[in-house]
Amino acid sequence: MKAVVHHRYGAPEQVLALTDIERPEPGPGQVLVRVKATGVNTPDWIAVTGTPYLLRARAGEMRRGAVRGTDLAGTVEAVGDDVTDLRPGQDVFGSAWTGGMTTTGTFAEYALAPAAQLIGKPAALSFETAAASVMSGLTALHAWRATTPVHDGMRVLVNGASGGVGTFAVQIAAHDGAHVTGVCGPGNLDLVRSLGAAAAIDHTTDDFTAGTERYDAILDNVLNHPPSRTIRALAEGGVLMPNSVGNTGGLLAGLGRMARANLLGRLRRADVRFVTTEYHREALTALARLLESGAIRAVVDHAYPLEETPKAVAHMLSHRASGNIVITVP
Numbered sequence: 001m002k003a004v005v006h007h008r009y010g011a012p013e014q015v016l017a018l019t020d021i022e023r024p025e026p027g028p029g030q031v032l033v034r035v036k037a038t039g040v041n042t043p044d045w046i047a048v049t050g051t052p053y054l055l056r057a058r059a060g061e062m063r064r065g066a067v068r069g070t071d072l073a074g075t076v077e078a079v080g081d082d083v084t085d086l087r088p089g090q091d092v093f094g095s096a097w098t099g100g101m102t103t104t105g106t107f108a109e110y111a112l113a114p115a116a117q118l119i120g121k122p123a124a125l126s127f128e129t130a131a132a133s134v135m136s137g138l139t140a141l142h143a144w145r146a147t148t149p150v151h152d153g154m155r156v157l158v159n160g161a162s163g164g165v166g167t168f169a170v171q172i173a174a175h176d177g178a179h180v181t182g183v184c185g186p187g188n189l190d191l192v193r194s195l196g197a198a199a200a201i202d203h204t205t206d207d208f209t210a211g212t213e214r215y216d217a218i219l220d221n222v223l224n225h226p227p228s229r230t231i232r233a234l235a236e237g238g239v240l241m242p243n244s245v246g247n248t249g250g251l252l253a254g255l256g257r258m259a260r261a262n263l264l265g266r267l268r269r270a271d272v273r274f275v276t277t278e279y280h281r282e283a284l285t286a287l288a289r290l291l292e293s294g295a296i297r298a299v300v301d302h303a304y305p306l307e308e309t310p311k312a313v314a315h316m317l318s319h320r321a322s323g324n325i326v327i328t329v330p
């Protein structure tokens with residue numbers, strides 16, 4: 001099968017190559033999916049570039065070549081012996097994430113995923129929409145339904161509102177009854193408002209940490225301010241959700257600010273909560289319902305064919321994608 005493989009860390013265009021490799025076989029609890037579309041996410045550029053360096057330990061072993069990518073939508077090709085509720089020929093979507101950064105991923109014609117992280121794809125969702133939604137949508141869902149549940153009239157701010165996670169976070173918070181302020185660049189103000197934000201702040205001209213507005217919760221997908229400054233924009237009892245590894249390489253990138261935010265939380269200077277992404281079927285089903293009903297939509301900046309995966313990862317790495325980047329597999 002064709003897969004995009006890399007053997008060393010570096011710039012996507014220099015280290016990723018479309019190669020013929022052996023098709024994997026599903027083991028117990030696994031499903032082999034014929035990939036129709038896959039999404040590109042932060043862990044993918046981290047694993048390709050090997051930055052921040054601190055995360056190399058989690059980026060996986062590459063001696064035999066690594067295939068990146070975790071989000072997927074496609075058709076079941078084969079199932080492991082003990083998988084009884086998914087069958088060959090069924091359209092599914094979900095995640096191949098296996099805890100660490102997977103090295104047998106979805107930037108390929110076929111990929112293995114745990115059956116517990118796949119559900120049937122609603123017919124109303126295209127493969128592209130489904131693949132674009134998995135990590136970004138589930139992260140936003142976890143933020144507002146588990147980490148800091150939204151209540152009616154709650155005032156929330158989403159920094160990085162026009163990105164993959166941000167476009168879902170704005171929509172889910174607004175759908176659940178929040179008054180949403182989105183922070184983005186000038187070219188994305190209309191997009192963010194169209195997703196349900198009551199207010200949009202241009203980060204090139206305004207600094208939300210210097211304003212007079214106060215928020216009950218801030219989901220910070222950018223961490224471009226020291227957390228000690230961001231918490232000044234919180235209302236009494238407000239919650240900060242730092243959610244970014246940052247956008248540069250080096251040893252730590254944004255991890256330093258995540259650690260400082262954690263410290264502020266431990267010192268009780270603020271209520272600091274970290275968002276995780278859970279790929280179980282219940283979460284996927286909740287996301288599918290929101291998409292199917294039209295309550296939210298996936299914003300797709302660009303869809304690249306599999307052979308242009310290096311361009312797709314480089315686009316993600318530019319940190320300028322409006323919404324999500326998708327790779328389609330013909």
Ligand SMILES: NC(=O)c1ccc[n+]([C@@H]2O[C@H](COP(=O)([O-])OP(=O)(O)OC[C@H]3O[C@@H](n4cnc5c(N)ncnc54)[C@H](OP(=O)(O)O)[C@@H]3O)[C@@H](O)[C@H]2O)c1
Nearest residue numbers: 042160162163164165184185188203221244245275277319
């Ligand atoms: N907790 C988890 O499990 C989890 C899972 C996935 C991702 N994440 C984290 O979520 C973060 C966001 O992911 P993503 O996929 O949304 O990234 P992304 O799509 O690369 O974000 C790109 C967006 O960032 C915006 N941006 C860049 N600089 C900005 C600034 N100074 N102020 C406001 N917005 C700015 C850009 O907006 P403009 O072009 O409009 O300026 C662009 O739309 C990542 O850092 C990642 O570490 C966490």
